[in-house]
Amino acid sequence: MASSEARREGRDESPEERADRRWNELLQEVRVAQTGVQILFGFLLTVVFTPQFHLLGPTDKAIYVVTVLLGAATTGALVGPVSFHRLVTGHRLKPQTVAWASRMTLLGVVLLLATVASALTLILRIAMHNTAVPWVVGGLVTWLVLCWFGLPMWARHRYAEKD
Template identity: 60%
Template sequence: MAGRGQDVRPDGRDETVDERADRRWGELLQELRVAQTGMQILFGFLLAVVFQPRFAELNDIDHAIFVITVGFGAATVGALVGPVSLHRLVSGKDFKPQTVTIASRMTLVGLLLLFCTMVMVFLLILRVALHDTLAFWLVGVMAMWIAVWWFGIPLWARHRAHRMPRR
């Protein structure tokens, strides 16, 4: 039998609510490190593009794609850094389990925005490189590829895990 504050879950973990929150927070931090690093590099690239000589040669559509892409990039940085700010502002307020849940949702929003940012960057690059409609087809294929790996397979695995009998 579990002790005070213990919660033996169907997955067999014997941990308190606070221990589970600490474990989940540590896991989330590891995920955020990967996403934040990649996004910071991508956003730095986007910020530098406007200062390149060829930027002035882009047509109005490509300029609009660039502006939308930078907007997605800024929103992504905000969403992926948001969990850190959340944790800092509520740290020590006996709010850890709720903080982890909110931060997890913020991270998912950040990943969706990162997906949009990457698709738009790919679109801009291929439009400049190819100058034809092939760019849209290639971007569509790549968007589906990323969506399958980032969202499709994880959602399939989640669905499958819920259908599997517990240990």
């Protein structure tokens, strides 16, 4: 019976060791996401200072503002785990920290999806000037949802251990 319990758990580790391992895995994931968000957000911040920005119509300027706000919110969600960890370190809250940091990271990925969709909408409206923009953006957002959420959820369901 002990071997079936170990197999169900997947690893022979204490709760503290598991929290440490999960924290390290989460940090690697956040590093990847933060890099992309920082590049995207940095680019977005410079757009308003270009001469062409003032030629945009009110709709495109509104989309830009929404995109920048989404980028800021994404940055906050993906930097949040670092701040959370720093403020609770030494208070024996590692499992709780991992849980909250994981939630913030997932929120950051959702916000990143919204930021990318908004940025694509703005850029493609300017580049294409046609009614295909919502379809192209919708197709790309669908692709990202499948890659970022659909496939992992399918794998989770497909390969879940049957008790």
